[in-house]
Amino acid sequence: MPLPSAQARRFLKRARGGTGASRPASVLHVSREHYLRSDLPLPAAPTLRPFLLVPDTNVLLGAVGIFDCDAVQEVVFLQTVLQETRKRSQEVYDRIRRLLTSPEATRRHLYSFSNEHCEATFLEQRRGESPNDYNDRLIRRVVAWLNAQYASLAEPRVVLLTQDRENARRAREEDNLIAFSLTEVDAWTWNAADAELVALVSSWETNHNHHDKTSDQDGTSETRKRDAWLYPEHWSQEEIERGMATGEILRGVFRADMYKPVEGGVVIVRTERAARAESVASLVGTLSQTLRVHVRGAAAVNRSIDGDLVAVQLLSDPSTWITEEALLSDASMAEDNVDAATDLVMEAVAALDPETDDVAASSMKQRLCTGRVVAVLERRWRPHYCGSLQPEKSTDSMTCQARRRHLFLPVNRRIPPVYLETRQAATLYGQRMAVAIDRWERHARFPVGHLVRVLGPIGDKEVETQVLLIENGIVIRPFSDAALACLPPADWTVAGAAAATGDSSRLDLRSLFIFSIDPPGCTDIDDALHCRLVNTSAEGRSASGVHQRIQVGVHIADVASFVQPGTRLDEEARERGCTVYLVDQRMEMLPSELTSNLCSLVANQDRYAFSVLFELGCRNRASV
Structure with a gap:
């Protein structure tokens, strides 16, 4: 096996000085090496489609839902694209990684390729070249190199899928490559696009055109958008790591309130790090290794969905902690939610160590630990959720077509309503359907999703049975030909x-x-x-x-x-x-x-x- 080569980079870095004025900052000599290999395995030659499809970062960020469709096959996700996606959207990155490790990846021939560690595809960044242009050049380099590796196949062999017009132009004119946009769905699926994929692309096109119109307006549009933000911005990875090091931030699983999933829930923290956090030492000292942090209000929940792995900041000021009386007498809480609030209180009390003295237990019953979600570390969304559209006063086709978004209500009450972008709304009322969540932006009250499939009329025994199976994670699809x-x-x-x-x-x-x-x-x-x-x-x-x-x-x-x-x-x-x-x-x-x-x-x-x-x-x- 050939040994990897290394690209060395050396530079000087000035470290921070000490607390005293007489202690100067030191200069560190930093050396970094980037290893390259010549023996990385290639993705298999395409057999399900005539060519391999290489999407760029903009496609993943804007239309990640298309890769869940059966019609999308023979796809190569580049290391460059995945790394840039992770910087800009952790939830999209996690979604692609889960897809690549699932049986679907084997069935539909979905691959990842470490192009930045391949000697033949790695390129140095040019002086003055922007990160975006550098990433685009890396992607085009890989597409051109893969085309040469599959020279025995008929054209086209490897195709670039991009929404960047400049990147597509350079691919065609400078590198003599074939590039398609998302809207050319019949071309990049080889006329195999199904109704679900066409609806997704159409939904993306509608949103994209709407965004372009908004951005073409006067310069106050961005100001209006900032004013319309409903949720705080998620913390960066560096801020989260610093907070976890000091004990200010804990990580746990968010469990939404059954009746108000957008406005309340509990973050369940199972870690010894919580016990070492100085800011909550007096609180956690009375608890077992499980700490339940209550979050109240949409801003505190901050776009978390039941099951997500989140970073939660504790509100250590005792004056901000919620009392049991406040939970039960909350004016914003409906009468049928009292039982849910009581359950939250009982869960917190159940977390007490059995050996805790009565005084500490009584104090904990009166004051519950509260916090706010500052980031979603991992989106643990299911592939799809079952439910139906919110009933409307008028369901005639003209009214439905005039509206761009419709509200989907999941049968699982812990999942928030979902904005469904579809042109088939007139035929969907009164039907059970499966919907996948795509994203949740700061300015949107609820997350946005797309229709996966229609299950059948509400109340039908077979349809409702199918809903129960899907909601409980029971696999109902037949065994694949490869398994048989x-x-x-x-x-x-x-x-x-x-x-x-x-x-x-x-x-x-x-x-x-x-x-x-x-x-x-x-x-x-x-x-x-x-x-x-x-x-x-x-x-x-x-x-x-x-x-x-x-x-x-x-x-x-x-x-x-x-x-x-x-x-x-x-x-x-x-x-x-x-x-x-x-x-x-x-x-x-x-x-x-x-x-x-x-x-x-x-x-x-x-x-x-x-x-x-x-x-x-x-x-x-x-x-x-």
Whole structure:
């Protein structure tokens, strides 16, 4: 393997001086090395589409939702693009990283490529070159180099997807590359765009045109936008790290109030760092390792959604802490929210150490720890949420088309309403649908999302069952072709497999009377039992000294013989976790060919099993 080369950069850095005036600042000699390799693996040659698609940063930031669509395949996410995306939007970056580590990435051929550590694609930044121009030049360099690597394929081989007109012009004129914009959806999907993707691109185009109109107005538009901001700006990564080092900032999971998810909730902090924070030492000293920080008001929640990993700043001034009486008598709280407030109080009281003295416990009951969210560290949004559009007084097609945004109400009350941008609103009222959240901007009351699919009419039994499954994270899609390809052939038998492999290590228990305890008609029998008397010679006696014991056998279907670790079938089974049983259907963890046939311990059929045999004494029933 070739050794990596290194690009060295050396410069001087003046360090801060001490607190005393006589202590001068020191000068540090800093050397940084950037390692480059010539043996980085290439993304696989495209097979699902005629070419690879390389999006730039603007596409990810403006239309990240398109990459969740099945029609978007053969995509290469460059290191340059991901790093710039992370600087500008942590939530978009996290969303792409989750996508790249999911089974969808394998199925749709989604790749990441470390172009800045590849010797053939790395470029030095020119003197006076802006970071944006430098990143664009790096991206064009990678597209040109990948085109040369797949020279055996027909044109086009690698395509740049960009919304930057200057970047597209340079790609075409200076580098002789093919570049498409988002609106050319049929071109960069090879005429495979579905209705969902077309709706997303159309929604993006509407927002983009609206933004252009706003920015073309007089110079007071930016001032008006700043005045319209509803939420504080999130802290930078450097500010968060400094706050966590001093104990001012804690990180935890946000759990929204069921009735007011935008205006209240609890941040659950599970870390020993909280106990070391000097500002809350007196408070946390009375708590266990779990600290519940209550946040009140939309500005304090600051665009957090249930399940997000957030950075929370504690309000250490005791005068700002909420009393139990204040929670229950809050004028802004509706009568049906009193139970929710009581639950919050009880959760805080439950966090007390059982050994805490009564005085400390009484003090904690009267004063709850409060804080405010200063940043969202990781967006943990689900792929989509189920719900329906808020009923309108008028649902005629003309009225619906005149409105650009419609309010989507999730069935999960801990999720805030979502602005849905769609042109199909007239046909969506009265329907259950799945919606994905795209972003939540400072000036928007609620987050913005897009329609994933329509499930069916509200109240229909099958539709509502599907909603329950999706909301509880149950995988309902069929197994992929790659997973089904891992199954044994249709004519597989135990005898044939043993003869083919020559495996004689298995214990043959087919002569025993083995039974299962399952209802009539059950096809997925995964465990069975047997019980019999056995004769064993007592230790230290002659062979004639025979003792009778009870042998009990527990037999579990040997699924591991058919599911090899690391295969696509193993990955999809891990994603499902277990088989889910409903009244009239079940969602299998494994294909039915295994659960109801090859692995099922049905009567009068040879099957592989994992068996545990143990013996009990006839008198005292003690195991030996």
